[in-house]
Amino acid sequence: DIQMTQSPSSLSASIGDRVTIACRASENIITYLNWYQQRPGKAPTLLIYGATNLQSGVPSRFSGSGSGTDFTLTIDNLQPEDFATYYCQQSYLTVPYTFGQGTNVDTK
Amino acid sequence: QVQLQESGPGLVKPSETLSLSCSVSGGSIRRHYWSWLRQVPGKGLEWIGYINYSGHTVYNPSLKSRVTMSMDTSTNHFSLKLTSVTAADTAVYFCARELFGGLPEFWGPGILVTVSS
Numbered sequence: 001d002i003q004m005t006q007s008p009s010s011l012s013a014s015i016g017d018r019v020t021i022a023c024r025a026s027e028n029i030i031t032y033l034n035w036y037q038q039r040p041g042k043a044p045t046l047l048i049y050g051a052t053n054l055q056s057g058v059p060s061r062f063s064g065s066g067s068g069t070d071f072t073l074t075i076d077n078l079q080p081e082d083f084a085t086y087y088c089q090q091s092y093l094t095v096p097y098t099f100g101q102g103t104n105v106d107t108k
Numbered sequence: 109q110v111q112l113q114e115s116g117p118g119l120v121k122p123s124e125t126l127s128l129s130c131s132v133s134g135g136s137i138r139r140h141y142w143s144w145l146r147q148v149p150g151k152g153l154e155w156i157g158y159i160n161y162s163g164h165t166v167y168n169p170s171l172k173s174r175v176t177m178s179m180d181t182s183t184n185h186f187s188l189k190l191t192s193v194t195a196a197d198t199a200v201y202f203c204a205r206e207l208f209g210g211l212p213e214f215w216g217p218g219i220l221v222t223v224s225s
Contacts, residue, residue, distance in 0.1 A: 034211055036153075043202055043215035044153065055213070087153060091210035096168040099153040 002026050002090050006100035012108040019075040021103045023088035028068050032092035035064055035073045038102075039084045047086075048073065075105075083107055110135040112203050112216035120197075120223050126190040130203030130216060137161070137184050141206035144177065144188045146199040147218075154199075158206055159186055166209070193223045 003026035013019050023033065031051035036044035046055045048064035051071055061076045075082055088100040116128035130142070143158035157167035159177040167175045171190070179186040190197060200220050204212035 043218050044212075045215070046207070046211075046213050049207060049211055049213075089153070089155075089211075091208065095155075095157075095166055095210070096170065097155045097210035099155070101152050 001096055002029065002092065002098055004088055004090055004098050004100040006086075006088055006103050008103060009101065010104040010106065012106055013078050014108045015078055015080060017078045019078055019082075019105060021073045021086055021088075021105075023066075023071045023073070023100050025069045025071075025090055029090045029092035031067050032090055033064070033066065033071045034089045034091060035062075036087045036089065037082075037084045038087065044087060078105075110205055110214050112205065112214060114201060114203050114216045114219040116219060116221070118220060118222060120193055120221060121225050122194055122223055123192055126188070126193050126197060126201075126221055126223070128188045128201055128203075128219065128221070129185050130187070132184045132186070132205070135205070136181075137179055137186055138181055141209055142179065142186045143204045143206050143210075143212055145202045145204060145212060145215075147202070148199045149220075155210065155212075156188070156190075158209060160209075195223050197221070198223045 005024045007022045033051045035048040038044040085102045085104045111133045113131045120126045141158045141160045144156040159165045174191045176189040200218040202218045204215045207213035
């Protein structure tokens with residue numbers, strides 16, 4: 001299985017901050033990398049797919065970058081509704097499609 | 109906008125079969141891929157498998173021997189069966205529509221299933 005490792009596991013930030021979350025795959029997944037946001041008690045929502053493509057309806061302060069094994073989710077100008085847990089997920093070729101362990105963004 | 113809703117028992121006894129259904133509204137299940145995922149409370153996410161518009165299924169190898177997915181196009185539902193459950197199968201189960209294979213796009217709200225005697 002392809003292992004997905006996120007860093008950090010948690011971070012504290014303030015409104016207006018720029019936040020960066022890293023995700024590393026255990027092997028080359030080209031750009032088959034997706035990012036999800038999950039608020040407490042809710043289902044995940046898709047933010048970014050294919051490493052860099054913003055899902056329809058997602059604010060432009062969210063962006064993704066990377067290819068191969070190293071990827072980044074960036075949130076510019078952090079807003080109150082962005083305090084949540086973020087997961088990366090790989091959807092490359094063969095199953096299982098695996099998720100990172102999550103990064104919790106909370107208020108400083 | 110497509111909406112999904114999981115339903116089924118919230119409590120299943122060990123060694124029995126977990127059966128869940130996902131109702132889809134706002135779109136036909138004759139298109140797209142449809143998947144199940146789960147999340148142990150307070151833990152990460154696990155992709156269980158998908159079924160596509162022609163009924164073709166792909167499962168997570170770690171669960172493959174116990175999982176069956178099916179779909180009913182007449183009622184716009186698709187279903188999950190997981191046999192021989194243990195406490196380790198206690199989780200919130202989500203159904204989802206996939207943008208591409210392995211890429212859940214729209215999710216249901218989830219249903220907590222507890223395995224306990």
